Amino acid sequence: MKDYNTLTVPEATLLQQEMRKExxxxxxxxxxxxxxxxxISFNKFSTTVYAGIVLMRFPGLEPVGYSLVVKEVTFPYVPGFLAFREVPxxxxxxxxxxxxxxxLVVDGHGIAHPRRMGIASHFGVLAGQVTVGSAKKKLYGSYEEPGEERGAHTPLTDKQxxxxxxxxxSKQKVKPIFVSxxxxxxxxxxxxxxxxxVRKHRLPxxxxxxxxxxxxxxxxVLSQGYTPV
DNA sequence: GCGACAG
DNA sequence: ATCTTGTCGC
Structure with a gap:
């Protein structure tokens, strides 16, 4: 895989334009x-990121195990290019x-992105896996505020x-989440x-x-590696 | 030029 | 994202 840490934003943009076709x-x-x-989690101003994937059964959602890893990342956080920081x-x-x-449900957007290449889509294409994006804030698109009751939802659309x-x-009286x-x-x-x-919390x-x-x-508190529950 | 702007 | 106390509402 390419070394994202040496990419410039213009180069990353070209990569997204190629990947969107996939x-x-x-x-x-x-x-x-x-x-x-x-x-992903990290300390402010640090280049060390802590990444993790939690496996769980469906539809029960009982945890099966945790895969945790640390990695150095220098690509900066730039709205629209989150994948270049977190995907590796x-x-x-x-x-x-x-x-x-x-x-796999990823914390961030999928195709709800200026070039249809949010982190969930980016990861999905590279891993050849089914992925869904679940974000806490909007990155791109227009929408009408959904009703205040749990389950209310409205479409997120692009300029066209x-x-x-x-x-x-996802829950009554909480800010809505963005699924794509x-x-x-x-x-x-x-x-x-x-x-x-979605169970008792705002996030899935x-x-x-x-x-x-x-x-x-x-x-x-938890350590690197794969740990079965 | 002025807003918007995942984590 | 992370930092950070008390406070408001269910």
Whole structure:
């Protein structure tokens, strides 16, 4: 794989324009028995990132194991280029998994991106895996505020009116989350998947647990490697 | 030129 | 993203 740390933003943009041709947003019909969530954590001003993927059964969502890894990253955080900071480390965590999930939920957007290449799509294309993006804030697109009741949702569209994701009120009286297809799944499918992963919190269990794990990992509570639950 | 701007 | 206390509402 290319060394993202030496890329310039213009070069990264060209890479995204090439990779967008590989993204597939078609209905996913396979059965899901294993699902996973991915996230990154790091100390402010540090180049060390703590990446993690948590495996869990579906639809029960019981944790199966945690894959944690540390990596040095110098590519800066630039809105629209998050993948160049986080994907390399996530791929390491991915390869460390003893078994791969049927779907991976990534903390960030999928095709709800200026060039349709959010981190979930980027990872999906490189790993050849089904991915879904679940973000806490909008990066790109227009939408109407969904109703205040749990489950209310509105479409997220691009400048031409094409639907690129869904704004979902995962819980009553919380800010909505942004769901979009990463790779090998469509908008309705990604929404249905995430809805089934929401329990008692605003964020779906896969990314919520992944966030908790990488944070504990960074703080020294959890250790590097794959750990079965 | 002025806003918007994942993590 | 991370830092960081008390405070408001369910």
């Amino acid at each position: 993204v597939i947003t078609a209905p996913f019909n396979g059965k899901i028995q294993l699902i996973a969530g991915a996230d 480390a996530l791929l390491d965590a991915w390869q460390q998994l003893p078994q791969k999930p049927d779907v 009116g094409v639907v690129i994701g869904t704004v979902l009120r 297809p990463g790779h090998l799944i469509d908008v309705p499918g990604s929404l249905a998947l995430v809805e089934q992963c 269990e896969p990314t919520r647990l992944a966030h908790n794990a990488v944070n504990q990992f960074r703080l020294g």
